[in-house]
Amino acid sequence: MATLKDIAKEAGVSVMTVSRVVNKRYSEVSEENIEKIQAIIKKLGYVPNSSARSLSSKSSKIISIIIQGSNNVLESPYNATMLGHIVQRVQEYNYNAMVHFINEYSDVTKHLQSWNAEGAVFLGTFDKNIQQIQADNKIPLVFTDSYSSIRQFINIGIDDYRGGVLAAEHFINKGHQDFAFITPHTSVSQLIQQRLRGFKDTIEAANLNLLPEHILDPLDMEETVTTLCSFKKQVSAIFVAADNSAIELMDILKRRGYRIPEDFSIIGFDNLPICQYVSPRLTTISQNIRQKAQYTLDVLFEHLKTPSLPTQNIVLNVELIERESVRDMNNTTL
Amino acid sequence: MATLKDIAKEAGVSVMTVSRVVNKRYSEVSEENIEKIQAIIKKLGYVPNSSARSLSSKSSKIISIIIQGSNNVLESPYNATMLGHIVQRVQEYNYNAMVHFINEYSDVTKHLQSWNAEGAVFLGTFDKNIQQIQADNKIPLVFTDSYSSIRQFINIGIDDYRGGVLAAEHFINKGHQDFAFITPHTSVSQLIQQRLRGFKDTIEAANLNLLPEHILDPLDMEETVTTLCSFKKQVSAIFVAADNSAIELMDILKRRGYRIPEDFSIIGFDNLPICQYVSPRLTTISQNIRQKAQYTLDVLFEHLKTPSLPTQNIVLNVELIERESVRDMNNTTL
DNA sequence: CTGAAAGCGCTTACAG
């Protein structure tokens, strides 16, 4: 593999002149040399050595994408889609994306420092470690969907609380009175709590009730369904805080002979593409993942450019997509 | 950030002794020094600089994962799942995963050389460029799902042809006589051709026919459905070469009032998790993505260890998962 | 068991 030195020798100039051409600092080199050197670069198929660059210039052009968990984290369509858009955007900025799945907090710093990452994006719940991570790493760090009592950190999230509000409002408008909330088994994070709180607050504001025993945190969805169907006071409206789980729930209910939305009405969260292909089509709270990924990177690069920028917590909006999984209790003569 | 030099100074030894301890070459250092140095490493939170290592040792500990396409490539659950398992496996080997989405062939070499990647994994169709990529990069390169006339390249694939055979056999066993084949719009690669060929050969071996006009390559699934329903001789059995497209097809058919499997029987390909949640549940050809990812990395690291190893083309098996989307024409009194 | 020297391929900072 050709190096600056090889090219310099062939062109009869110093390494520095070649370096200038490679870095497109054309105003500092004579036109004659520019052309000569460019021809040689092309002929030799020269590619700059990023390690050497990183070592000498302290700029690695690496953005680390740190995802919490290890097994199958990309089987979650949310994570996969988010990662896809993020990598895409990193490349648009002419940076390189390094992906790390992480379980232990200490690995974060190890990876970031080892590769001299210029910035990092976090997917998943790091709430408890944000302070430590920030103390250990002086590069721009952008978290997503985090809720932490720390005030100073950059976060891109969505209005989870409002998602809960929208779900409750929709159920209430459709005449429902008996509610349940199901936590997706993948996580027990703050973000789910927010969705729950928005849901609960809205129900109570309407003088209705979300009974504590109707808030389910399923280890096993089959069991959850059994519980769900055994309530003395039957629920009609179920808010499941992630589409994945909502779809699994619908499937089990249908298999046991229940009809949706006749017996149970369901609202999911995320608006994954699958929502349109299950039957009935799933009414859900939609978030714009692509937009979220773009904001994430845009904010990261702003901070890369201007490190003194204040931290910001961007909260993206959320909307209810009405499909077919919620029954209208008003217009029905049972 | 601490360097070897900092530690050496504090320990009162040379940089080399510290380097030996960092690299766990304990037999070359006195016990006393090992302990002293380890304590300092811990105290200072020393993390080796990977760029420096890469530059001086020519071993970057980077595996590049190169995915064809750019927009939303991870919205394909197959790609996402595959990538997830691959990254996971790369980390188990204590290597780092760099992810590149690529459209132009020339970017491949640029990325690999720039970062001194020790090996690379390719997802997607690179058939036409395999030879060139191999000529330009002397590191182990593992392709997946590739069909190329080049004989010498490492490939991990599945038995696509047999997938087609299994689908055809299943339809035939269930008494179907009129078939269609739908290409997933995401790709027009060899691998789809293989699935088609297995399907067609098996049908013809049974003295039945797959009419050329029944082989559809949909730009727009709605149009395809219109075509499908307008055949003078109605088809009953449709093999769609990817679950994603199969599910989209089912949805459109249902929306137009057709029943599945009564009016149309459908078999997909991949066995994505969603297959169990659509209704009717999708009968499909299953491939073990996790296993495929593991083989991919295992073969890569074997070649990293022993570069002289001959290339190999590993073909994993495939099986039909029977669910509810194929009608049994034998036991039915229409 | 230990260390001094040279070098990996580049950039920064300076002198001319």
Place this chain on the structure above:
DNA sequence: CTGAAAGCGCTTACAG
């Protein structure tokens, strides 16, 4: 517009 020097943080190869 050009280049010589020094250095980034590590490892290799050698001498003792």
